[in-house]
Every structure is written in structure tokens, then in C-alpha cells.
Amino acid sequence: MIEKKIKIKNNNFLRAHYVAEFVNKSISYKSNITIAFDKKEVNAKNIIEVMNLRLDIDNKIEIKASGEDEKTAVIELKAFVNDETKTTNN
Template sequence: MAFEKDVKIKNKTGMHAKPAADFVKKVNKYSSKISVIFEGKEVNAKDVMAVMGLGVAKGNQITIKAEGDNAKTAVEEIIDFVKNDMVTNDY
């Protein structure tokens, strides 16, 4: 079962260094195959270099996609992390 959802990046530095590392740490808690899609490019969300390589900046919209048993839960919790924790940490 696959599930995907869009989210807008609101933290100052986008998906660079520290926020990308924290994002990947969160993503790695799930057994599902998880991807980040940005401007037509899809990468493994569990690979920090791949996530940083997308060049996602503040204001960009990304899609979080998961495939597996807990796909919907994983996507919703990751979206919540992006909307709240990444902004609260204000990288």
C-alpha cells in the first residue's frame, strides 16, 4: 500500500545540513520505503545526501511518499514533523 502527501517547507534554511539530518533521522524510524519528491526528482528519504541534494529551500513544496504496511501513518507523522518540529527548531 502506498500513500503520499504534499507539504510546504517553512523553516529558514530548507532541507540543508541540520534540518535534513533531523528529517532523515525521523524517516528512519519507519520500516516503509519512503521517498521525497521535488521538481520531478524522487530520492530515498532515508539518505541524507540525497535529501540535501534536492536543494529544497524555504517556501518550496515537496511530496512525501511511502510504500509499506505503515505508509499512511509514516507520511502523516513525517508531514507533522516538517510542519512543526522543523519550524520550531528554526534552523
């Protein structure tokens, strides 16, 4: 299992379309992937569970992956979360 703590640096997780992109990216990996936040741990491949975390800028989350592509999944999802080119300020 690989775990990576991340501080959310932009407000993307307020946008449903961004969360959908994140979930779709998570689904593309064979590993089991979860997000831990505020004493909750949810399936990163389930949009309802991820949306219910109500993540916001400056929240600290932990992405966990277990499986054959766990390292790649965590690295790429971390990069996706804080990709400044995807920032929306509305």
C-alpha cells in the same frame, strides 16, 4: 502507497543537522519513503540524496510512503517538516 504534498513553511532544510534529523526519523519507519521535488524523487532515508534536493522555504514537496506503517510515516514526517518549534532563522 500514501502521498502528501507539503509546502515548506520554514528554512529548516537549509540546515544539515535538521536534514539529518529528518532522515533519521525516516529511517525509523519500515515503509519505503521518498521525497519528490522538481521532477526528482529521492530516498528519504539517504541524507546525501535529500541534501542534493537543495530544499528551501516555500518549496512544494511530496512525501510518498509505501509499506506497513505508511500512513503514520507520512503524517509524522509532514508534521516534522513544518514544526515551527524547529525553525531556525540564522
